[in-house]
Amino acid sequence: MGIRVENLVKSFGSVRVVDHVSFEVRPGELVALLGPSGGGKSTVLRMIAGLEAADSGEVWLDGARVDHLHARDRQVGFVFQHYALFRHMTVADNIAFGLSVRKIPLAEQKERVATLLEVMGLPGMGERMPSQLSGGQRQRVALARALAPRPKLLLLDEPFGAVDAKVREELRRWLRKLHDEVHTTSIFVTHDQEEAFAIADRVMIISQGKLEQAGSPVEILDNPATEFVARFVGDVNVLPGVSRQGHVHVGRVSVPAEDPHPDGTAVNVVVRAYDLKFWREDGAGVATVRRVMTVGDRVRVEAWLDEVEAPIFAQFPRRSSLLHGVEAGCRIAVEITQARAWAVHAPDAR
Amino acid sequence: MHSLRRPTGVSRFIFLGVCAWLAALLLVPLGALCVNVASDLGHVVSVLSGPEALNAIALTLAVTLACIVFNGIFGVAGALVLVRQRFVGRRVLDALVDLPLALSPVMTGLAFLLVLGRSGVLRPVVDRLGLDVAFAWPSVLIVTLFVTLPFTLREVALVLEEVGDSEEQAASTLGASAWQAFWRVTLPNVRGGLVMGATLTAARALGEFGAVLVVGGSIANRTQTATTFIHGALEERQESAAYGMALLLAAAAVALLFVLQRRRE
Numbered sequence: 001m002g003i004r005v006e007n008l009v010k011s012f013g014s015v016r017v018v019d020h021v022s023f024e025v026r027p028g029e030l031v032a033l034l035g036p037s038g039g040g041k042s043t044v045l046r047m048i049a050g051l052e053a054a055d056s057g058e059v060w061l062d063g064a065r066v067d068h069l070h071a072r073d074r075q076v077g078f079v080f081q082h083y084a085l086f087r088h089m090t091v092a093d094n095i096a097f098g099l100s101v102r103k104i105p106l107a108e109q110k111e112r113v114a115t116l117l118e119v120m121g122l123p124g125m126g127e128r129m130p131s132q133l134s135g136g137q138r139q140r141v142a143l144a145r146a147l148a149p150r151p152k153l154l155l156l157d158e159p160f161g162a163v164d165a166k167v168r169e170e171l172r173r174w175l176r177k178l179h180d181e182v183h184t185t186s187i188f189v190t191h192d193q194e195e196a197f198a199i200a201d202r203v204m205i206i207s208q209g210k211l212e213q214a215g216s217p218v219e220i221l222d223n224p225a226t227e228f229v230a231r232f233v234g235d236v237n238v239l240p241g242v243s244r245q246g247h248v249h250v251g252r253v254s255v256p257a258e259d260p261h262p263d264g265t266a267v268n269v270v271v272r273a274y275d276l277k278f279w280r281e282d283g284a285g286v287a288t289v290r291r292v293m294t295v296g297d298r299v300r301v302e303a304w305l306d307e308v309e310a311p312i313f314a315q316f317p318r319r320s321s322l323l324h325g326v327e328a329g330c331r332i333a334v335e336i337t338q339a340r341a342w343a344v345h346a347p348d349a350r
Numbered sequence: 351m352h353s354l355r356r357p358t359g360v361s362r363f364i365f366l367g368v369c370a371w372l373a374a375l376l377l378v379p380l381g382a383l384c385v386n387v388a389s390d391l392g393h394v395v396s397v398l399s400g401p402e403a404l405n406a407i408a409l410t411l412a413v414t415l416a417c418i419v420f421n422g423i424f425g426v427a428g429a430l431v432l433v434r435q436r437f438v439g440r441r442v443l444d445a446l447v448d449l450p451l452a453l454s455p456v457m458t459g460l461a462f463l464l465v466l467g468r469s470g471v472l473r474p475v476v477d478r479l480g481l482d483v484a485f486a487w488p489s490v491l492i493v494t495l496f497v498t499l500p501f502t503l504r505e506v507a508l509v510l511e512e513v514g515d516s517e518e519q520a521a522s523t524l525g526a527s528a529w530q531a532f533w534r535v536t537l538p539n540v541r542g543g544l545v546m547g548a549t550l551t552a553a554r555a556l557g558e559f560g561a562v563l564v565v566g567g568s569i570a571n572r573t574q575t576a577t578t579f580i581h582g583a584l585e586e587r588q589e590s591a592a593y594g595m596a597l598l599l600a601a602a603a604v605a606l607l608f609v610l611q612r613r614r615e
Contacts, residue, residue, distance in 0.1 A: 051519050071522040078523040084516035088538040097534075098524035149525060 001062045001152035001185050002027045003048065008057035010043055010209075017043050019209035020057075025187060025202075030179045032200035033189045036232070040209040041189040042081075045155050048187070049078045061153060077146030077184070079156040083138045085130040091141050092117075092126035098149035116144040119178070136167040143175075147184070156188035160195065172199055193233060197221070205229050227268060227342035235273040237312050239305070241341060243267050248341045251307030252286050255336040267341040275338040276314035278303065279322050285331035287312060292328055299323055303332060380600060386593045394594035397583075403595065405571045406579035413491050413575070414555040417498045418548045425502030425547055426540065432503070433510040447504070450497045459564025462493050466565070485567045490575060493561040498554045502547030509543035510536075546613050553606045556599060 003025045010018040017040040025031050033041040046052040048059055050071035059066050066074050086094050092113050099109045117123055120140040130138055139159065146154060159175070160168040176199040179186055190196050196203045197217040205212040205220065205228075213225040224230035231238060241250040243261035248254065250269055261267060278287075278301055287303040290311075294300075299320070302313045312334065316323055326332060387394050397403060432444055450458065465472050466484045476483050483489050517539065521531040559577040566573030568582050576599055583592035 049523055051523070071519070072525045072527065074523075075525075076523060078520065080516055080520060082516065084520040086517055086520070086535055087513070088541075097521065097526070101521075101524065101526040101530050101534075145520075145524065 003062075003153060003185065003187075004058075004060040005044070005048065006058040006060070008044060008047055008059070009055045010040075010047060010052065011055055017209050018047070018054075021206070021209070021211045022057075023204055023211060023214055025185060027185055028183045029201050030176070030186045030199065031188075032196035032203045033187060033206055034193055034196040034203050035191065035206040035212075037191050039207045041191075041206050042157050044206065045078075045157055045187065045189050048153075049076050049155050050074050051078070075149070075152050077149070077151030077154040079139075079142050079146050079154070079159050081158040081161055083130070083142040083162075085138060085141060085145070087130055089130075090126065091122065091128050091130065091133070094130065094141055095126075095144045095148050097145060102149065112148055116148060120144045121174075134167075135163040136171060139163060139171060143178075147182070151184065154184045154186040156186065158190060159188055160190075160192075168195075175199060205232065207232070224270075224340060227270065227340075230270040230340050230342070235313075235315065237269075237271045237273070237276075239269045239271065239310055239312065240308050241267045241269040243341060243343075248339060250336070251305055253305075253334050253336055255339045257341055258339070259341050261341065261343050266344045268344055269336075269339050269341050271312075271336055271339045273300075273313060273315040275336065276312070277322055277335040277337060278314055278316075278326060278332045280325040280330055281333040282331055285333050287332050287334055289326060289328055289330050289332055292323075292326060294318065301326060303334075305334070383593055383597050383600065386590070387597050390590045390593075394590045397588065397591040398594045398598070402570045402574070403579060403591065406574045406576050406595070407598070409487060409490065409574065410556060410576040413487075413494050414552050416491055417494055417555045418551050420495060421498055421502045421551050422544060422548060424499070425506050426537070426544065428503045429507035429510055429540075429543075430536070433507050434515060447500050450499050455493075455497055455558060455560030455562075456564055458496055459493055459561035462489065462496070462561070462565050466492075484565060485569065485573060487566075487573060489565040490562050490573055493565050494555050494558050497558055497561055498551045501550040501554065502544065505543040505547035505550070506540045507543075509540045513539050542613065546610070549606050549609050549613070553603060556602055556606075 005024070006022045008018050008021045009016070019040075021040075021044055033044060035041050043052060047054045047057075050066070050069060050073075054067065057067075061074065061076070086097065089097070095113045095116055096109045099112060104112075113126060117126055120143065122137060122140055122144070125133070125137070125141075130141065133141065139162075143156075143159075156175075160171050163171065172195060175188075179199075188200075197220075200217065202214060203217055203220055204214040207228055213220055213229045215223070215225075220229060220233055224233060230236065239250045241248045243249075243257060243265040244263050246257055246260070248257045248267060248269055255269075278289075286307070287305045289301060289303045291302040292299060293302075295315075297318055298315050299318050300313060300315050301323075302311060304310075305312050428447070432440065432447070463484060464470055466476060466489055467473070468484070470476075470484070481488065483492075517535050518531045521535045522528075526534065557577060558575075559581070562568075562573075562575050563578050563581065566575070566578065568574050568578035570582070574582065576595055580592045580595050580599075583589070583595070
């Protein structure tokens with residue numbers, strides 16, 4: 001089912017948490033709402049589900065406006081951040097709840113519960129109580145419960161926020177697989193970019209109540225629409241620079257400008273950690289290495305840029321030839337292979 | 351290695367002191383009651399099985415049961431309003447709920463007498479309806495309802511605060527009506543608070559004396575409750591009847607304490 005959201009606005013007291021957000025999700029898509037905590041993502045999700053009333057704006061599900069509908073009439077499955085399982089009911093009763101309130105015949109309920117337990121990898125756990133399950137299992141029960149009444153749309157609020165890193169990794173892969181099998185249009189909220197980029201077809205970046213950019217993971221990584229997105233996505237350096245003759249200059253380092261600015265404009269240069277080259281250059285160079293750290297299969301090099309007096313860091317594969325002789329205290333040359341520049345004080349600068 | 355848990359001389363002394371104090375305070379009076387009743391058992395049994403005593407016990411039990419039921423319903427409804435709703439004056443209402451705990455029962459009785467008594471504000475209404483309220487069992491019920499009002503409400507409110515409302519939200523996204531969500535999610539979740547509140551309500555209702563005496567007047571076979579029966583027996587120098595009824599109430603209190611204890615575990 002397709003969904004369209006238009007000009008959603010919501011304030012709590014004097015704080016505007018959702019500020020004219022509009023987007024569309026195509027049928028069968030898996031979309032991530034990504035952004036810093038407290039940015040209004042969950043509120044958008046709750047307004048789509050009908051758990052929160054919008055101050056203004058419209059929500060359309062399947063071409064029909066649903067703003068006036070109560071949550072129970074929207075046929076939207078919702079997975080809560082802390083599961084919200086019914087604590088006094090068994091796993092099977094939890095999953096069957098959405099069917100039994102609709103008075104579906106008991107035999108049919110049982111069959112659906114058994115199928116879902118199987119699909120969710122929880123066979124034989126129907127008679128357990130939620131308190132007897134691990135975090136990952138509870139999450140899957142919550143998902144099964146939401147899917148049981150065959151919702152047209154599945155909404156997940158920080159679905160993996162409350163489980164540990166390893167289980168999260170597993171659940172992530174498993175959610176993507178599930179989506180590929182079931183094809184329920186789904187939107188999930190997360191503050192973890194790795195999570196968003198790993199499983200979503202499209203990612204929407206939301207910050208301070210505003211939709212900053214919507215696009216595929218590659219589009220967002222390669223073509224950030226705003227300085228916020230550029231800074232937020234990936235490991236980035238933000239360096240002070242000046243635009244001159246089609247180039248952006250950061251001290252003595254320069255890079256061809258992708259974003260044209262008038263000569264002399266002061267800019268924030270956003271450089272990804274993997275769009276940099278460092279190599280040792282004794283007696284010359286533009287920066288001094290401060291620290292070299294091995295992080296798994298990559299090496300992170302932190303340095304201090306002389307002229308602009310700013311820290312800069314880069315990441316290289318562990319066996320990279322660029323690392324030859326690079327150690328704490330040595331002088332290095334710096335090359336920026338790709339960068340985006342935003343004028344300081346531009347309207348979208350934050 | 352020195353164990354942190356091993357009692358030192360001082361802590362053992364304090365422990366014994368606390369035990370002795372509790373024994374003196376709790377067990378000695380109870381023991382004295384038992385001894386007195388036992389020494390005159392035949393007489394006590396005959397008085398307690400007399401119509402006056404039985405009527406007093408029946409009234410006390412009926413009022414207690416009514417309080418449990420009514421305050422159970424009102425407690426859940428009131429707790430839902432106080433915890434889940436946001437409205438002007440909520441804080442004031444929240445504080446007012448505890449008023450019966452702070453007021454002396456004698457004052458409560460007096461206040462109700464002013465409302466329902468001979469020259470009371472509501473007297474014309476009551477008379478028009480042909481009801482006998484003051485110095486009749488309805489007034490005993492009303493003041494007992496008043497003094498037991500906070501218990502269930504507070505216990506249920508505590509549980510509601512703790513569990514939050516996300517389960518109700520989940521129920522509504524799953525298609526449940528507000529009524530279905532209440533019966534299938536909210537009520538089972540607050541069950542523990544309800545039992546706890548009912549136990550406290552029963553303990554208070556069984557033991558209420560001052561308010562009941564003021565509005566009811568301890569009229570034998572009509573408004574006399576177990577506690578006012580004890581009072582009346584003492585006035586008439588019927589000590590063994592008083593001891594017997596007191597022991598009965600004490601036994602009921604101990605039984606309720608067991609329920610409370612099991613709930614806590």
